[in-house]
Amino acid sequence: PRRPLVLGIETSCDETGIGIVRGDEMLANVIASSMDEHARYGGVVPEIAARAHLEALAPAIEQALQEAGVALDELDAVAVTSGPGLAGALMVGVGAAKALAIATGAPFYAVNHLVGHVGADVLNHEPLVGDGGLELPTVALLVSGGHTSLLLVRDLTSDVELLGETIDDAAGEAFDKVARLLGLPYPGGPEIDRVAADGDPHAIRFPRGLTAAKDLERHRYDFSFSGLKTAVARHVEAAQAAGESVPVADVAASFREAVVDVLLTKALAACRDLGVPRLLLGGGVVANRRLRDAAVERCAAAGVALRIPPLRLCTDNGAMIASLAAQLIAAGHPPSRLDVGADSTLP
Ligand code: KG4
Numbered sequence: 001p002r003r004p005l006v007l008g009i010e011t012s013c014d015e016t017g018i019g020i021v022r023g024d025e026m027l028a029n030v031i032a033s034s035m036d037e038h039a040r041y042g043g044v045v046p047e048i049a050a051r052a053h054l055e056a057l058a059p060a061i062e063q064a065l066q067e068a069g070v071a072l073d074e075l076d077a078v079a080v081t082s083g084p085g086l087a088g089a090l091m092v093g094v095g096a097a098k099a100l101a102i103a104t105g106a107p108f109y110a111v112n113h114l115v116g117h118v119g120a121d122v123l124n125h126e127p128l129v130g131d132g133g134l135e136l137p138t139v140a141l142l143v144s145g146g147h148t149s150l151l152l153v154r155d156l157t158s159d160v161e162l163l164g165e166t167i168d169d170a171a172g173e174a175f176d177k178v179a180r181l182l183g184l185p186y187p188g189g190p191e192i193d194r195v196a197a198d199g200d201p202h203a204i205r206f207p208r209g210l211t212a213a214k215d216l217e218r219h220r221y222d223f224s225f226s227g228l229k230t231a232v233a234r235h236v237e238a239a240q241a242a243g244e245s246v247p248v249a250d251v252a253a254s255f256r257e258a259v260v261d262v263l264l265t266k267a268l269a270a271c272r273d274l275g276v277p278r279l280l281l282g283g284g285v286v287a288n289r290r291l292r293d294a295a296v297e298r299c300a301a302a303g304v305a306l307r308i309p310p311l312r313l314c315t316d317n318g319a320m321i322a323s324l325a326a327q328l329i330a331a332g333h334p335p336s337r338l339d340v341g342a343d344s345t346l347p
């Protein structure tokens, strides 16, 4: 069918996401997060995430079916994130999707989580800037606690090129680690955003990773945040050693500025180099106020059309997985074999 009815399952990290779409129409997007259970450990604990998925899946599927007003036997396909992500967490979702597919007779589609983030933008929504649907080719910048990737998407179902990615920490991970250095709770992204509002983004000039001329040759579209994190740690230590109080708001604002600057500089360089005047953002870090504002300003200045899906579609969710599968089906892609397993390092 051209507008297939697809149920999508996402369990690659801490969010149990169940989405139901009909073509580009989103009928349900249920998300249960186990973040509360990880908070006291200062990071996602894989074993806890996998167990939480196991508990959350069946009720979330029932809720999604109910919200969509859909019965299991109507589904044209069952889709699932098969990777990349946490192995145990992925396995729970893949197992559930196969069970549903076998029980209902619906075809089974195993899809790539990162491409799913791009697939979310096809779902009907109001773009922040620009109008109409997702126009291709586009450069896509995906930034979350698990990934920092720059993609060139020519065709969502057959031609997605990885231009670059982080060579150490993911952007969200850097926010989380720096928050910890500043004594702020986990997850740190929203906390840094909050305290940075009262700080001066130019108070401290933190390093912009992989932007020096010598690095650009090999790492033009790659990112590195570990040096930035270390620079923040040195700054905090120096203040403490001098018996001064740490200027938390200025450090947070300057750190946030450094991350946002390097993300947008590289994304816009890709747009310019490749002659693709379109940029799509995705991932949980897109919640960042400064990133959103700076993206709007800098894309407008560069003549680049910017698309930012609503936050609920930027963070991990099942609708983006269902959406990608619906497009694969419409493009005539065959289902995945039932012996396709979870692949935590799927490229
Ligand atoms: O996409 P997501 O919900 O889950 C995955 O990591 O896949 O992203 C979560 C990440 C966390 O690292 C969190 O600190 C970060 O996104 N984040 C933010 C903000 N809100 C969440 N980072 C910066 N600023 C924010 N406002």
Ligand code: ZN
Pocket (backbone or CB within 6 Å): 113, 117, 144, 146, 283, 315, 316
């Ligand atoms: Zn993600």
